[in-house]
Amino acid sequence: MSPRGLRLSLLLRSFLVQASWNYRTLIGTGVAWALLPVTRRLHSTEPEATAGPVVDEPFNAHPYLSPVALGALARIASDGVDPDMARRFKDALRSPLGSLGDKLVWGAWRPFCAVAAVLLAATGAGPIVVVVLFLGAYNLLHLTLRIWGVGAGFRAGLDVGGALSRVRLAERSERVEAAGVLVFGSLLGLLLVTTLSRSESAVLWIPAGLVLLLIGVARGEALRRWAPAFLVAPVVLGLLLGP
Amino acid sequence: MAEPSILLTLVLFGGWAALDGTAAGQFMISRPIVSATLAGWLMGDANTGLLVGVILETLYVGDLPAGGARLPETGPASVVAAVTAVWIGGAGGLAVGSALGVLWGVLGGMSVTLQRRLNGVLVTPPEGGWKRAGQLALRHWSCLVTDAFRGAFLTATGLVLAAWLAPLVDGRWPLGLESTVPLLLIPAFLSGGRLLRAWDVAGKRAVLLGVGCALGVALGLGG
Incomplete structure (x- = not known):
């Protein structure tokens, strides 16, 4: 599998990385499954590829930023980084990939898009228009994060922290929140003088x-x-x- | 009611919406404003679906699933809510559909917890670890399949309950649409307040809230 093919495989598998979410390994088993193409590539000469050192270890990340981890782990596995160091690296990734994603996506982008969609509906937009615009706007960031993440992780490897800090996700969250406050205020004002007043x-x-x-x-x-x-x-x- | 093919489509859609909640994709098909509207559209009344979707979406807008919080599951519940609202019709349908959707969301949240425990059992490696990569893949996919069945089953049982409830509550709702919609939207203000707290509305953001509110008032009065 070419590096480009490998990145595409990791990207597609990232959409199912939470399928086996459980209280023991969180998304750790899903990450191990998503990295199987890497394992198979590295152990292609062996009769039965084992799942490698990532299996059955707890791991967590925001699902949209999980491709960052997948890309970086694929890169360091390909580079032959010492397994202990790879494990420490994986542990170090958990917290930032979780908190940055939670703040940007669950805390800001999703509620912003939801409030904007409700505002659109309240102004009389048709049902299908509301659904299409909500899904289109929301998934623009969603897919951008996944596609960027797998490439950034794969390019940066152990230096993925630098790649994450360069895109300033926390700052962007603040801006989305501020825009969300404005849209929320508009919805509140509209509801007060229409649905509630009438x-x-x-x-x-x-x-x-x-x-x-x-x-x-x-x-x-x-x-x-x-x-x-x-x-x-x-x-x-x-x-x-x-x- | 509806044709069997429509009901089957709704059940499958409920299964997809359940998967979208956590296991697969998270494109937000599972959000009420999407799943209720599309379910209403499948039933031939997208406007009622959208109204149910707006009521449930605003109710859950302050729920932030950070840190593995256990929240109501909105996908299958919104399908059940929209179909109930269309079946009963009018203000009563909207009220009963929304309430049933909320209860089904709580039930769905509990079933998600059970699914995650089941996943834990399914992906426990045999003694000595996974011998073949295919074993791990099979267990991972089995979690996905059982989750889809869970969502479809939840949707199907909700639709059965709705079909049983519809004739019982028909004509019993005392309010018109103009009073029912505000009654159902009022609880969402509590969620909205939680969202404003999470967004730390003070200082410049309080000014933004005021400006937004003025714009909304102008939009409402102008329209």
């Missing part, structure tokens, strides 16, 4: 919404489990008291 019970909904918003700001994650109950309880009550 109801017969606007006098009830607007203060209730603003109070819940402030409670959410004040208490954060402590109230995560309660939001669904706020939806289900009135529906059950309405059905019980209904005609």
Whole structure:
């Protein structure tokens, strides 16, 4: 397999790296599976290729940044880096690949795209338009990260930390968050003067919404489990008291 | 109800949405605004699907799956929610569909935990480690297949429950659409507040929030 073919294989396998997510190895088994083409390439003269030293070790990374790890691990395996050093390198990668990805994608990009899509729907855009624009915008960054990651990891090898710091993912997260705040504000303003105001019970909904918003700001994650109950309880009550 | 071919497509779509949540791709097909809208479209009512999708998407927008947090599973649940809303129809359908979607999301989250435990069993290597690369690959793929079955089963059971519920709740919902939509959107303000907290809205960002709010008000009043 050519280096280009190997990178393509790693990229495609990165989409399934979480398939065997479990509490023992997290995505470690998935990473071992994704690296099998590398192992087979290195042990091509042996009758039965073993899975190599990466098997059955815990590993974690944000899924969209896992190609960075796959590329770098493939490179250092090809370079014949000492297995102990490779293991230490892998351990060192876990934290930055997890936290950078969580902050940029789960913490900023996904909610930004979701709020923008809801805003689009609230302005009257058609259902399929909303879906296509949401998926298109969201996956633009998603696919960019994966494609960039496998190439950057493969080129940088042990120096992948430098490649990660050069793209300044944390700074970009801050910018997306700021844009998200602006879009969130727009959605809030729009809902207040349309959906909530046009109801017969606007006098009830607007203060209730603003109070819940402030409670959410004040208490954060402590109230995560309660939001669904706020939806289900009135529906059950309405059905019980209904005609 | 719906033709068997549509129901089968919805069940398969639920399985795909479950895989998209964690195991495969994560293209966000599993987000409510996508899966509920597409399920509604398959049922011939994409607008109701979008409305359900917006209600559930805003409810979950503050859920950030950082650090392996256990969250509701939105994909199959959104399919069930949208189909229920279309089957029952009107404001009652929207309310019951959204509520069932929320409950199915919680159930889905629990089943994800069980799936991850099952994955742990499936990928435990034999004594002495993996002898052949193919063994590891087979176990990895078996996790994917069982996860797809889990999502499809969850969707199918949700649809059976929805079909049973539909005639029972038909005509029992007391509110019109203009009051039902705000009632269902209000809980999302709690999630929105959590998101603003995560985004650390203070100083310049508080100004941005105010500017955005003014723009939204202008957009609403102008439209």
